[in-house]
Amino acid sequence: MKLDLTVNGTQVSVETEPTRRLSDVLREDLGLSGTKIGCEAGDCGSCTVLVDGEPANACTTLAGSVQRRTVVTIEGLLDTPEFEALEDTFLDEGAAQCGFCIPGILVSAVKVLRESPEPTEDDILTGLAGNLCRCTGYRKIVQAVKRAGRRDLGGAESPPPGKAVGARVRRVDGIERVRGQARYGDDVAPKECLGIAVVRSPHPFAGFRIGDIGRFLEEHPGVVDVCTARDVPGRNEFGVLPGFEDQPVFAESEARYRGEAVAMIVGAPDVLEQAVAEFPISWEPKPPVLDVDDARRPGAPELHRGRDGNILVEGRVEKGDVAAALESAHVVVEGDFETQFVEHAYIEPEAGYAYRVGDRLVVHVTTQTPYMDRDGIAAILGIEPESVRVVPTAVGGGFGGKLDLSIQPFLALAAWRTGQPVRIRYTRPESMETTTKRHPARIHVRLGVSETGRLLGMDFRGDFNTGAYASWGPTVANRVPIHAGGPYRYDAYRALTAAVHTNGPPAGAFRGFGVPQAAIAQECMLDVAADALGIDPLEFRLQNALTPGDATVTGQVLEGGLGYRDCLEALKPYWEEALEEAAAFNASNDRLRRGVGVAGAWYGCGNTSLPNPSTMKVGLRASGEVVLFQGAMDIGQGSSTVLSQICADALGVPLDAIRCESADTDQTPDAGKTSASRQTFISGNATYLAATQLRRKLLAVAGASEDAALEIRDGQLVVHDRGKTSTVDLAGLAADSDGFVAVEQATYDPPTSPLDELGQGNPYAVYGYGAQLAELVVDLELGTVELIRITAAHDVGRAVNPSLVEGQIQGGIAQGIGLALMEEYVPGRSANLHDYLIPTIGDVPEIRTILVESHDPEGPYGAKGVGEHSLIPTAPAILNAIRHATGVRVHRVPVIPSALRELLRAGGVAVGSGI
Amino acid sequence: MAYLAPTTLDAALQALGEDSWLVVAGGTDVLPAHVGRSLPERVLDISGIDELRGVEVGSDIVRIGALTTWSEIRSHPGLPEALRGLQVAAGTIGARQVQNAGTVGGNLCNASPAADGVPPLLTLDASVELASVQGKRRLSLSDFLLGPRQTALQPGELLTAVEIPVPPADGVAGFSKLGSRAHLVISIVSVASLVRLSPAGTVEDIRLAVASCAPTGKRLSKLERDLRGEELSESLVDQIGPQDLVELSPIDDIRGSAEYRREACVVMVRRLLMEACRR
Numbered sequence A: 001m002k003l004d005l006t007v008n009g010t011q012v013s014v015e016t017e018p019t020r021r022l023s024d025v026l027r028e029d030l031g032l033s034g035t036k037i038g039c040e041a042g043d044c045g046s047c048t049v050l051v052d053g054e055p056a057n058a059c060t061t062l063a064g065s066v067q068r069r070t071v072v073t074i075e076g077l078l079d080t081p082e083f084e085a086l087e088d089t090f091l092d093e094g095a096a097q098c099g100f101c102i103p104g105i106l107v108s109a110v111k112v113l114r115e116s117p118e119p120t121e122d123d124i125l126t127g128l129a130g131n132l133c134r135c136t137g138y139r140k141i142v143q144a145v146k147r148a149g150r151r152d153l154g155g156a157e158s159p160p161p162g163k164a165v166g167a168r169v170r171r172v173d174g175i176e177r178v179r180g181q182a183r184y185g186d187d188v189a190p191k192e193c194l195g196i197a198v199v200r201s202p203h204p205f206a207g208f209r210i211g212d213i214g215r216f217l218e219e220h221p222g223v224v225d226v227c228t229a230r231d232v233p234g235r236n237e238f239g240v241l242p243g244f245e246d247q248p249v250f251a252e253s254e255a256r257y258r259g260e261a262v263a264m265i266v267g268a269p270d271v272l273e274q275a276v277a278e279f280p281i282s283w284e285p286k287p288p289v290l291d292v293d294d295a296r297r298p299g300a301p302e303l304h305r306g307r308d309g310n311i312l313v314e315g316r317v318e319k320g321d322v323a324a325a326l327e328s329a330h331v332v333v334e335g336d337f338e339t340q341f342v343e344h345a346y347i348e349p350e351a352g353y354a355y356r357v358g359d360r361l362v363v364h365v366t367t368q369t370p371y372m373d374r375d376g377i378a379a380i381l382g383i384e385p386e387s388v389r390v391v392p393t394a395v396g397g398g399f400g401g402k403l404d405l406s407i408q409p410f411l412a413l414a415a416w417r418t419g420q421p422v423r424i425r426y427t428r429p430e431s432m433e434t435t436t437k438r439h440p441a442r443i444h445v446r447l448g449v450s451e452t453g454r455l456l457g458m459d460f461r462g463d464f465n466t467g468a469y470a471s472w473g474p475t476v477a478n479r480v481p482i483h484a485g486g487p488y489r490y491d492a493y494r495a496l497t498a499a500v501h502t503n504g505p506p507a508g509a510f511r512g513f514g515v516p517q518a519a520i521a522q523e524c525m526l527d528v529a530a531d532a533l534g535i536d537p538l539e540f541r542l543q544n545a546l547t548p549g550d551a552t553v554t555g556q557v558l559e560g561g562l563g564y565r566d567c568l569e570a571l572k573p574y575w576e577e578a579l580e581e582a583a584a585f586n587a588s589n590d591r592l593r594r595g596v597g598v599a600g601a602w603y604g605c606g607n608t609s610l611p612n613p614s615t616m617k618v619g620l621r622a623s624g625e626v627v628l629f630q631g632a633m634d635i636g637q638g639s640s641t642v643l644s645q646i647c648a649d650a651l652g653v654p655l656d657a658i659r660c661e662s663a664d665t666d667q668t669p670d671a672g673k674t675s676a677s678r679q680t681f682i683s684g685n686a687t688y689l690a691a692t693q694l695r696r697k698l699l700a701v702a703g704a705s706e707d708a709a710l711e712i713r714d715g716q717l718v719v720h721d722r723g724k725t726s727t728v729d730l731a732g733l734a735a736d737s738d739g740f741v742a743v744e745q746a747t748y749d750p751p752t753s754p755l756d757e758l759g760q761g762n763p764y765a766v767y768g769y770g771a772q773l774a775e776l777v778v779d780l781e782l783g784t785v786e787l788i789r790i791t792a793a794h795d796v797g798r799a800v801n802p803s804l805v806e807g808q809i810q811g812g813i814a815q816g817i818g819l820a821l822m823e824e825y826v827p828g829r830s831a832n833l834h835d836y837l838i839p840t841i842g843d844v845p846e847i848r849t850i851l852v853e854s855h856d857p858e859g860p861y862g863a864k865g866v867g868e869h870s871l872i873p874t875a876p877a878i879l880n881a882i883r884h885a886t887g888v889r890v891h892r893v894p895v896i897p898s899a900l901r902e903l904l905r906a907g908g909v910a911v912g913s914g915i
Numbered sequence B: 001m002a003y004l005a006p007t008t009l010d011a012a013l014q015a016l017g018e019d020s021w022l023v024v025a026g027g028t029d030v031l032p033a034h035v036g037r038s039l040p041e042r043v044l045d046i047s048g049i050d051e052l053r054g055v056e057v058g059s060d061i062v063r064i065g066a067l068t069t070w071s072e073i074r075s076h077p078g079l080p081e082a083l084r085g086l087q088v089a090a091g092t093i094g095a096r097q098v099q100n101a102g103t104v105g106g107n108l109c110n111a112s113p114a115a116d117g118v119p120p121l122l123t124l125d126a127s128v129e130l131a132s133v134q135g136k137r138r139l140s141l142s143d144f145l146l147g148p149r150q151t152a153l154q155p156g157e158l159l160t161a162v163e164i165p166v167p168p169a170d171g172v173a174g175f176s177k178l179g180s181r182a183h184l185v186i187s188i189v190s191v192a193s194l195v196r197l198s199p200a201g202t203v204e205d206i207r208l209a210v211a212s213c214a215p216t217g218k219r220l221s222k223l224e225r226d227l228r229g230e231e232l233s234e235s236l237v238d239q240i241g242p243q244d245l246v247e248l249s250p251i252d253d254i255r256g257s258a259e260y261r262r263e264a265c266v267v268m269v270r271r272l273l274m275e276a277c278r279r
């Protein structure tokens, strides 16, 4: 059908199927890729456009229905006064992180400003309620829209040389993200690509037989290739940890989780749907192993040969005699806790494109870890890693979920075998069903305290449902025992964990690697103990907090960079005020109860006791351009900006002199994966070293001393040394084949030591700390929780970019809110963003962020990571506040209204604890 | 693949009389149900039939065209007070993008047990107008909704309008929705009320309806009967309990337990009544 419409002010005419989604027509036929696709179900708002001036989701709009109507996309708003103001305030606030949701949000925000030029908070919340963002926690977005309304614009000044670290500079890649011009996984493929459809198990556990593929191919002329386990040229097994490559690209005879791939069909995009439906396969479902108890039951099916009792890995940290410590305790409290599968729900689903050039393969993909992707793909294809080039696209959020291979093997095999360019984008249900999850945990904790409130011993036992394959299960099993005590001193401690296989989706890495689950148990038990002793929960934490010179439960003695006490102290005035407000509120309310809760956290940055290097390269061209080869994937958290800031200061040049060359395994050295809150710390150190080396080299060229000031302008190196200025003409220096007159590369690997069999040693070189305070109101009759405010104090060592750090904290808090109150992935039931609920803009309350700077001796300029730390205290702080408000102990999250009401009904002592 | 986008009701009915089609109005239920799948072979896009759009406020009937969007209802400046609950409900359906596209007709024909448009319309004794080439017929909304995804719509028929007999002006209408998050949420329970009190405070007329607690939205007829003629007071309202909600048959699902739904429904009814009492 010929579709005539006005798009962004221009009359266009497109020949298209009228029953396609408008989002597809805009993106594919009109090249307007600022309209993003996150769900195709109206749930996320990333496809928001204006139809006849009103916001609509392009994904739920039939192309035929906009015949002769007017459509405006983000591209059509760029020159409007509303957008210009919003662009400025969004950049200034740091309101865009990964940026994937941002075009949709800005379309909605333009509409808000058109309706109410100076919008109130309510106007903004209502206007943006249909747009999900998984990164930011929304607060900076709200602020940016308010400021745009007031025309309170920021200046985009650059800090003076040497002052980039610590400055609230704008993201170096911000403009393209705000304008909808950043190219994500689904934005890079050329028009003519073959499509890929994956045949998947509809059962959690089933044997299967594949029928006659030759005949299938004959009957489906548009199908170019079919690939099953037999056709994988290299190893039909992958994984993220050496020795744990247990996940097949295609199951061989048995599928171990719902959604597991068994075959792939490559062909013209329009034949795939039918081809998958008609794929010759028969299934023999078996009773699945659903949870940890099921898996450990004698006689349970063994999901992986050699993993007795379905146990993948066990972890242990043990210090002192915990039985004796609990025996001698004045009070022993104990509790059981349970968490569920949690979905990353990045708004960008997995997407990418690949093509073969002779004996090499090029893969463009949204990923957190280009080098691991490269090596994994090479092993599957049975070729050398150097034969694979991975060029990451912009990444629309990851949170740990884009560390494992997902679409990569399919893209690689399809392009390799057919020799044609191929493309794939997971649907939202496919993304949710088949990629990793946060581990559901079953935890038992016993905690013993002395009469005066000293923590004597903790006995922790945690079973983590690691699903069908290993993924990052071993990491979780090993990281949790180290962290399960929290940032406190214990005389004796024992933490035992197990990662246990079930027929659930593979549980992998998700912001915190199991520590958030453990912290729920541990921080809630601290409150129970404080209560039993009649001690104020904040005082109790202060009394037991690790302080410099203390040894951790692994025997690591911490000296510098330990700001946990400072975080707690920073919360104190707010804590006292909040308690008073709660008491006053509760005195005059009987159906609503207000509560205040506190919780703390610590988190080791980087791999646990394993090598974890990052390599960075900095080069200077004769033109004077400084290029930072930035292989540390910026998945929205801001590593490109932070590393540029470090580079600028270490080199001694202004920030805008630095250009970031983004990750490409052919170009950038391996900076390691973006996980474990390691990039600022580890890649930051590598950047610092490389830039410092480059600086020394340049000073040597100019014959200047170490503390000379250095300038690069008009192709000249200008050096001011002890009152004298000398210049070196850069064009006069010999350039290498890449055009660099000077280039330096440096590697940093944090100093850690292996843990012994009792888990003793120095697993991390740097730890971050934080504490949060949650204030909320519980509706006793409905079991609903209304958050009033979160106050978060985090020791970030040094805030290289305070705006970005705040963004990380607020985003982590939003995910912590989800973990506590609403998020539960049930395989086969909630594989969409309609039934799987993540916080909307109305679910994140005011957040007060306090940055504590302890100047870590190991971190670059004293900085350390914060990406994961921020999520950990939120859920326990909320649960502690619920308990304070109602007296009810929550032991299972998410505590949805129905669940909280049930607890209130059973144990509803509507009195607070002894505070 | 056939696609038809008629601009008149007659043309649409003609097509429906000849063949079976998947009707699409705002598409906000249909398209999400087809993620990763193409639409069926024959699609009848009725979104261009202007005569089915808009609200007519008459002296005794308010007629809402099937294609009227939730946004139009939400922000309509001239609706009688009794429709305030419907307007509040309109503002809770998804968010702006959904309200701008989603239609009242689609909400009713989709027949989700959780449809938020249903409780207020039930309290208004709304009826639906159904049209086919054979002509028009009218059904009360409660007769139209048969079960989850089931309606009395016959092959060849379109829902053309919702008609509401305007109740006396002094009724107080309310709507309240409970979900696990602030926006974009399927109701765990939603409740609508319409109450008229005498100057002395006795209940002259009362209508209560609930969604997400039965295969379709339901009126709470027993409770209405029990309260009619009573003096509305806090102590009376506090006596309302689950035993009064005989029409409900809630189920356990991931959004909440059956028991919780009953209990929450009681609380929400009480609160709406107290609100009516205060106004």
Ligand SMILES: Cc1cc2nc3c(=O)[nH]c(=O)nc-3n(C[C@H](O)[C@H](O)[C@H](O)COP(=O)(O)OP(=O)(O)OC[C@H]3O[C@@H](n4cnc5c(N)ncnc54)[C@H](O)[C@@H]3O)c2cc1C
Residues within 6 Å of the ligand: A041, A042, A043, A060, B022, B023, B024, B025, B026, B027, B028, B029, B030, B031, B032, B046, B066, B067, B092, B093, B094, B095, B098, B101, B102, B103, B104, B105, B106, B107, B108, B109, B110, B114, B115, B116, B117, B153, B157, B158, B159, B160, B184, B185, B186, B187
């Ligand atoms: C993100 C999101 C959030 C939502 N939130 C809510 C919510 O909070 N509460 C709620 O109740 N709903 C919600 N919905 C569902 C939906 O938006 C509403 O039900 C809406 O009113 C449907 O209208 P529509 O015009 O889009 O229907 P369509 O999708 O076009 O059609 C729905 C069904 O009705 C049929 N149909 C439509 N019009 C007619 C007609 N005139 N005659 C005969 N058959 C017809 C169609 O064939 C189809 O079966 C939500 C949807 C989304 C995507």
Ligand code: FES
Residues within 6 Å of the ligand: A036, A037, A038, A039, A040, A041, A042, A043, A044, A045, A046, A047, A048, A057, A058, A059, A060
């Ligand atoms: S709402 Fe359209 S893609 Fe999510």
Ligand code: FES
Residues within 6 Å of the ligand: A096, A097, A098, A099, A100, A101, A102, A132, A133, A134, A135, A136, A347, A396, A397, A636
């Ligand atoms: S910035 Fe909103 S989803 Fe990433």
